[in-house]
Amino acid sequence: MAKAYTPGLLVTRHKTHRVMRRLPISGEVKVSVGDTVTADDIVAETSLPGDVNPINLSNQMSLPPKDVVECMLKKEGDPVALDEPIAQTKGIFGMFKTTVNSRYAGTIETVSPVTGQVIVRGAPLPVQVKAYVGGRVVSVRENEGCEIEADVAYVQGIFGVGGETHGRITMACQSHDQEVTPDLITADMQGTVIIGGARMTVEAIEKAREVGAAAIISGGIDDQDLKTLLGYDLGVAITGREELGITVIVTEGFGEIAMAERTFSMLAAHVGNEASVNGATQIRAGVMRPEIIIPLASIPADDADQQFEEGQLEIGRTLRVIRDPWFGMIGEVSGLPSAPHVLGSGSKARVLEVKFPSGETAIVPRANVELIEE
Amino acid sequence: MPRPATRTKAVDHLMSDITAIDPEKIKVILATDCGSTTTKAILIQFVDGAYRQTHRGEAPTTVEKPFADVTMGVINSVTEIGELAGRRLVGDDGRIISPATETEGCDIYISTSSAGGGLQMMVAGVIAEMTAASAKRAALGAGSIVMDVIAANDGRRPHDQIQRIRDLRPDMILISGGTDGGTTDKVVQIAELVAPAKPQPRFGSDYEMPIIYAGNKDARDAVSSVFDEGGFDLQIVDNLRPVLERENLSPARDKIHDIFLEHVMAQAPGYDKLMGWTGAPIMPTPGAVGDILQTVARLQGINVVGVDIGGATTDVFSVFDETFNRTVSANLGMSYSISNVCAEATMPNVLRWVPFDMDERELRNHVKNKMIRPTTIPQTKEALMFEQAVAREALRLAYKQHKEFATTLKGVQQQRTVGDTFSQETGGMTIVNNMKLDLLVASGGVLSHAPRMHQTAMLLIDAFEPEGVTMLAKDSIFMMPHLGVLASVHPKAAEQVFDRDCLIYLGTCVCAKGSPKPGKLCFKYELSGSLTDSGEIAGGELKLIEMGMDDRAKIILTPARGIDLGAGPGKRVEKEVRGGTVGLILDGRGRSLSLPEDRATCQATVQGWLDSLDVYAEEKEAVAV
Numbered sequence: 001m002a003k004a005y006t007p008g009l010l011v012t013r014h015k016t017h018r019v020m021r022r023l024p025i026s027g028e029v030k031v032s033v034g035d036t037v038t039a040d041d042i043v044a045e046t047s048l049p050g051d052v053n054p055i056n057l058s059n060q061m062s063l064p065p066k067d068v069v070e071c072m073l074k075k076e077g078d079p080v081a082l083d084e085p086i087a088q089t090k091g092i093f094g095m096f097k098t099t100v101n102s103r104y105a106g107t108i109e110t111v112s113p114v115t116g117q118v119i120v121r122g123a124p125l126p127v128q129v130k131a132y133v134g135g136r137v138v139s140v141r142e143n144e145g146c147e148i149e150a151d152v153a154y155v156q157g158i159f160g161v162g163g164e165t166h167g168r169i170t171m172a173c174q175s176h177d178q179e180v181t182p183d184l185i186t187a188d189m190q191g192t193v194i195i196g197g198a199r200m201t202v203e204a205i206e207k208a209r210e211v212g213a214a215a216i217i218s219g220g221i222d223d224q225d226l227k228t229l230l231g232y233d234l235g236v237a238i239t240g241r242e243e244l245g246i247t248v249i250v251t252e253g254f255g256e257i258a259m260a261e262r263t264f265s266m267l268a269a270h271v272g273n274e275a276s277v278n279g280a281t282q283i284r285a286g287v288m289r290p291e292i293i294i295p296l297a298s299i300p301a302d303d304a305d306q307q308f309e310e311g312q313l314e315i316g317r318t319l320r321v322i323r324d325p326w327f328g329m330i331g332e333v334s335g336l337p338s339a340p341h342v343l344g345s346g347s348k349a350r351v352l353e354v355k356f357p358s359g360e361t362a363i364v365p366r367a368n369v370e371l372i373e374e
Numbered sequence: 375m376p377r378p379a380t381r382t383k384a385v386d387h388l389m390s391d392i393t394a395i396d397p398e399k400i401k402v403i404l405a406t407d408c409g410s411t412t413t414k415a416i417l418i419q420f421v422d423g424a425y426r427q428t429h430r431g432e433a434p435t436t437v438e439k440p441f442a443d444v445t446m447g448v449i450n451s452v453t454e455i456g457e458l459a460g461r462r463l464v465g466d467d468g469r470i471i472s473p474a475t476e477t478e479g480c481d482i483y484i485s486t487s488s489a490g491g492g493l494q495m496m497v498a499g500v501i502a503e504m505t506a507a508s509a510k511r512a513a514l515g516a517g518s519i520v521m522d523v524i525a526a527n528d529g530r531r532p533h534d535q536i537q538r539i540r541d542l543r544p545d546m547i548l549i550s551g552g553t554d555g556g557t558t559d560k561v562v563q564i565a566e567l568v569a570p571a572k573p574q575p576r577f578g579s580d581y582e583m584p585i586i587y588a589g590n591k592d593a594r595d596a597v598s599s600v601f602d603e604g605g606f607d608l609q610i611v612d613n614l615r616p617v618l619e620r621e622n623l624s625p626a627r628d629k630i631h632d633i634f635l636e637h638v639m640a641q642a643p644g645y646d647k648l649m650g651w652t653g654a655p656i657m658p659t660p661g662a663v664g665d666i667l668q669t670v671a672r673l674q675g676i677n678v679v680g681v682d683i684g685g686a687t688t689d690v691f692s693v694f695d696e697t698f699n700r701t702v703s704a705n706l707g708m709s710y711s712i713s714n715v716c717a718e719a720t721m722p723n724v725l726r727w728v729p730f731d732m733d734e735r736e737l738r739n740h741v742k743n744k745m746i747r748p749t750t751i752p753q754t755k756e757a758l759m760f761e762q763a764v765a766r767e768a769l770r771l772a773y774k775q776h777k778e779f780a781t782t783l784k785g786v787q788q789q790r791t792v793g794d795t796f797s798q799e800t801g802g803m804t805i806v807n808n809m810k811l812d813l814l815v816a817s818g819g820v821l822s823h824a825p826r827m828h829q830t831a832m833l834l835i836d837a838f839e840p841e842g843v844t845m846l847a848k849d850s851i852f853m854m855p856h857l858g859v860l861a862s863v864h865p866k867a868a869e870q871v872f873d874r875d876c877l878i879y880l881g882t883c884v885c886a887k888g889s890p891k892p893g894k895l896c897f898k899y900e901l902s903g904s905l906t907d908s909g910e911i912a913g914g915e916l917k918l919i920e921m922g923m924d925d926r927a928k929i930i931l932t933p934a935r936g937i938d939l940g941a942g943p944g945k946r947v948e949k950e951v952r953g954g955t956v957g958l959i960l961d962g963r964g965r966s967l968s969l970p971e972d973r974a975t976c977q978a979t980v981q982g983w984l985d986s987l988d989v990y991a992e993e994k995e996a997v998a999v
Contacts, residue, residue, distance in 0.1 A: 025574075049572065051533065051536075051537070052533065052536045052540075052570045052571060053532075053533050054532040054533065054536070054566070054567070065559060109570060110566070110570070112562070112566055112600075114558065114559055114562040114596045115559045115562050115563045115566060116559075117563060117566055119566070119570050121570070158746055158747070159746045222735070222739065223735075223738040223739050223741070223742045224735060224738065226742075233713070233717040234713060234742075235705055235711065235713055235714030235717050235718075236686075236705055236710055236711050236713070236714055236745070237710070237713075237745050237746055253739075253742075253743045253746065253747070254738075254739040254740075254742040254743050254746075255736070255739040255743070281746075283710055283745065283746055283748060322743070322747045322750055323743070323744075323747070323750040323751070323752075323753060323757075324740065324753070324754070324757060325753065325754055327740075327743065343751075343752075343753050343754075344753060344754045344755055345751075345752045345753060345754055345755050345757060345758035345825060346755065346758070346825030346826060346990070347751065347752070347758070347823070347825045348825075349751060364753070365750075365751055365753055367749050367750055367751045368750045368751065368753060370747070
C-alpha cells in the first residue's frame with residue numbers, strides 16, 4: 001500500500017503529557033520530584049533585574065560630563081528614592097546651587113564620566129511560574145524549572161489568541177456545527193472553558209469575556225471578527241501575549257466551519273472537568289499550536305480506532321481538506337495514486353482521492369489535507 | 375577585555391584548508407543549503423571539460439526537536455542524490471565520503487544555513503541615517519536579519535530603547551557611531567544603553583553576548599570599559615564609516631561571519647558536527663546569494679537585481695555600478711506572512727490584479743487559512759491567480775523598501791555649482807535605477823514554481839516595473855546559495871554552473887518609460903539576427919514575440935516623443951536581446967504602471983494584458999510543486 005507522511009493536529013482521548021515549566025532567568029524551584037501539583041501552584045520563582053532608567057546629569061546641570069562625578073550626592077550602588085537629590089553643583093561662592101532629584105526609585109548603577117549619564121536601576125521584578133497543568137513533578141532542573149507529567153485528554157487547536165489559563169469545561173452548543181452566538185453564553189460560565197461548535201461570533205466572545213469566562217473554544221472564527229476583537233489586523237500568526245481577558249482557540253480554521261465531530265464529542269465527554277488551555281500560536285520554524293489539556297482521573301480503555309501509524313497517509317484514514325474548493329470538509333482517503341497529477345491551477349503535484357460522507361469523491365493535493373490524529 | 379580583530383582558530387583552520395585546495399583537482403563538489411524547513415543538496419561534477427550541476431536532492435531539515443541534529447537532514451538529502459547519481463556519498467560511519475574516487479565521494483563539501491531563523495542581529499549607531507544606516511548595511515550584507523536599529527536620534531526615549539534591547543534576543547549586536555576622530559560621547563552613550571540592558575542571546579544561556587564595535591577608533595577604550603563588567607564578548611574592528619564620504623563595511627561583515635560560525639552555528643543542534651565536515655566556512659544563506667550576484671555582476675560588467683520571495687520574508691539584492699545592497703522585508707511573504715502582505719498593501723490593491731470578482735470577506739478568511747496552514751498549494755486557477763496577485767504586491771512593497779534603503783551615503787557635503795541651482799538632488803538618493811538594470815533574477819516558490827514561466831515573467835514586470843531593455847531569469851532550483859559559497863573556494867566552477875545550470879532565462883523585456891497615450895504610438899521596433907520582425911507598440915499594449923533560448927537578435931527601438939527606452943526621451947536605442955523560455959516581451963504600458971480605478975475597467979484591462987502574454991493558457995507540461 002502506498003504511504004506518505006502528512007502532518008495533522010493531535011486530538012486524543014489519552015496521552016501521557018509532559019510540560020516544561022521554566023524560569024526566564026536563574027531562580028528558585030519550589031517543588032521536588034514526586035510532588036503532586038495543581039494548575040495554580042507556583043513551581044518556581046525569581047526576580048528579574050529592575051527597569052533601567054538613564055538620567056543625563058550633564059545636560060541637567062549644564063556641566064561637562066567629567067565634572068558630573070564630583071557633583072554626585074550618591075555613589076554607585078547607593079539606593080535612591082523618588083525625588084531624592086542625587087547630585088548638586090558647587091554653585092558660585094557656595095550659592096546658586098543646582099540640585100537634581102531622581103525621577104526614579106532604585107539603585108545608582110553607573111555614573112559615566114564620558115557622557116555625564118547616571119543609570120538608575122529600578123526594584124527587581126518578581127516572576128512566578130505556575131504549574132499550569134495539574135500532575136506529578138517528574139524532574140527538576142536546579143535554578144531553572146521542572147517538568148510535570150499527567151495522563152490527559154489532549155486537543156491541538158489550529159490557531160488561538162491569549163495565553164495560559166484554566167477552568168472547568170462547560171458546553172455552549174448542543175452540536176459540533178452549531179454557531180456560537182451571545183445568547184448561548186450565560187452568567188454561570190464565569191471562570192470556565194466554554195466549548196462551542198462551529199463559527200463563534202465576536203459578540204459571543206465579548207459576552208464570554210463579560211461573564212468572566214477563562215476561555216472559549218470553537219471550530220471557526222471570521223477574520224473580520226478576529227480583527228474587531230484584537231483591534232488590529234493580525235499580520236503574522238505569532239500570538240499568546242495578547243491581554244484580552246480571555247483565551248480564544250479555534251480548532252479548525254477561519255470562516256464558517258464546524259468543529260470536527262470527534263473533537264466536539266471528546267470535549268463534551270469532559271463537561272465539569274478541569275482543563276488547562278493556552279492560545280499561544282507560532283507558525284514559523286518550530287511551530288507551536290494552541291492546546292487544550294484535560295488531566296484525567298483514570299486512564300480510558302484502549303481505543304479501538306487507533307489502528308494507523310502517526311502521520312502516515314493510508315487508505316481509510318480520516319482527514320480534513322484544508323484548502324478550497326473543498327475547504328473544511330472531512331472525508332476518508334480512498335486512493336493514493338503515486339503519479340503526480342495536473343491540477344486545475346496548472347501545477348503538477350502528488351494527490352490523493354478522498355471520499356466524503358455524501359459518497360462524493362475528489363482529487364486533492366496531498367499538501368492540502370490534514371490528518372485527524374487520534 | 376575586547377579581543378583583537380583577528381580571525382579565530384576555527385576560522386583560521388578552515389581558511390588554511392581553503393588556501394590548500396587546488397581548484398584543478400576538484401572534480402566532484404557536494405553542496406547543501408540547510409533552510410528552516412528543507413535541506414537542499416546539489417552535486418556538481420566536471421563533465422566534458424566544464425562544471426555542471428548534475429543531480430539534486432532534498433529532505434526535511436532536522437534542526438528542531440525531536441531530531442535536533444542538522445546533519446540528519448543533510449545526510450538524508452545527500453543520500454537521495456547518491457541514489458540518483460549512482461554514486462556512494464555517505465560512508466558507513468554516517469559521514470560524507472571525501473576525497474572522491476571514480477565511483478564514490480566528493481572532493482569538497484560546502485554548506486550554507488538559514489535554519490533556526492537564520493542570523494538575527496541588532497545594530498546601533500549614533501545617527502539613524504548615517505552610521506546606523508551603514509551598520510545596517512553591513513549586517514544585511516553579511517546575511518543577517520536586522521531586528522532593530524537603535525540610534526541616538528531614532529525618536530525613542532532612552533528607557534524605551536533599553537527596554538527594546540532587553541526584549542530582543544539577538545545572536546549578536548553591532549555598534550557603530552562617529553567618524554574616526556569625531557564624536558566619542560554619543561558613541562559611548564549608545565554603549566551605555568546596551569550594557570545595562572544585558573540582552574540575552576537567543577541560543578544557550580551560557581555564552582556571552584557577542585558585541586562588535588565598529589565605530590570611532592578614539593572611543594574604543596571608553597566603549598571597552600562600558601562592557602568591562604562581563605556578560606559580553608566585545609570584539610573591535612575598523613570603523614565602518616571612517617569618514618562621512620566612505621563606508622568600510624568589510625571588516626565588520628567578516629567579523630559577523632566569524633561570530634556566526636563560531637558562536638551562533640555552534641549553538642544550533644548538530645552544527646558542531648557539520649562544521650567538521652565542510653571544506654569552507656558555513657555561510658548564512660542570504661550572504662551567499664549576495665556573494666554570487668556580486669561575482670556575476672563584476673565578471674559580466676552588468677547591474678543585477680535578485681529577489682527571493684519565501685513564506686515569511688522577501689530578500690532583495692541589488693548590484694548597481696558595483697555597489698551591493700541587500701534588504702530583508704521581514705513580514706512580506708507568501709504563507710506565514712501572507713496576511714501581513716494583504717494588510718500592508720490593502721485588499722483593493724491586491725484585487726486590482728485579479729480579472730474577476732471575488733468576495734472580500736471570503737478572501738480574508740482564505741488568506742488567514744493560508745497563514746495558519748502555510749504548506750497548502752492553490753488547486754484551482756482562480757486560487758492561483760489570487761495568490762499571484764498577492765505576490766505582485768509583496769514584491770512591489772519589498773522593492774520599494776529596497777529602493778528607499780539602497781541610497782548614496784547620507785550626510786556627505788556636496789559642492790554645488792550654479793548649474794545645480796535648480797537640482798534638488800542631495801545625498802541619500804536611491805542608487806536603484808530601473809533604466810540601468812540589465813538582469814532581474816527571481817527565486818522563491820511562487821516565482822520558481824509557477825506553473826507557466828509566462829506567469830513568472832509577468833509577475834516580475836508588474837512588480838518591479840523594469841525600464842528600457844532588461845533580461846529576466848529565474849533560479850531554477852534555488853542554487854544561488856550553494857554557488858555563493860562555491861565562489862569562495864572555486865570561482866570558476868561557480869560561474870560556469872551559474873550560467874549553464876542555475877539560471878533559466880525567461881527572455882528579455884522592453885519597457886517604455888513615460889506616459890504613452892492609450893492606443894497611440896508608444897514605440898517602433900525592428901529586429902534582425904536569429905529573428906526578423908518589425909512593428910509598432912501602442913500605449914497600453916503588451917506584446918509577446920517568441921524567441922527561443924538560443925536566439926539572439928539586434929533590436930532597434932524608436933520611441934515616440936516623451937517616451938524613454940534607455941537613451942533619453944524620444945531617442946533611438948539599439949541593443950542586442952536574447953530569447954528564453956518565454957521570449958521577447960514588448961511593454962507599452964508606460965512607467966510608472968497605473969491601473970484603472972474603476973473595478974470593471976480594471977478587470978478588463980488586466981484580462982487583456984494576461985491574454986496578450988498567454989499567461990494562464992493551458993499547458994501540457996505542468997511544473998511539479
